[in-house]
Amino acid sequence: MINEDLTQKRVAMVLDEITKVVHRMRTEKGITIIEIIAALQIALHTLLGALYEKARLLDKLTRYPIGRGG
Known part of the structure; x- marks a missing residue:
């Protein structure tokens, strides 16, 4: 729940900043x-x-853990 709240706050902050920049640009x-x-x-x-590239890398790392003959 705490992570969701933090994520929602971050998204709101980013959207607010984008709105400010768009208004200023216009x-x-x-x-x-x-x-x-x-x-x-x-x-x-x-x-x-x-x-996507980071997710692919993490997927490879979790499928073939280091030191396990992967």
Whole structure:
């Protein structure tokens, strides 16, 4: 339960920060919503790719523990 609460707080903080940055980008730099969405899509794709690779590595490590003839 504590981990869920902490995770929800972190997600809320990240979303709040993204909202602030998007607002600032739109007002100060005149960037369109489409450009912001495209940038967020690229960032999310990159992050998910990195998480996927880490998950694959962890899967390999748990299937073939070090020192067990793997």
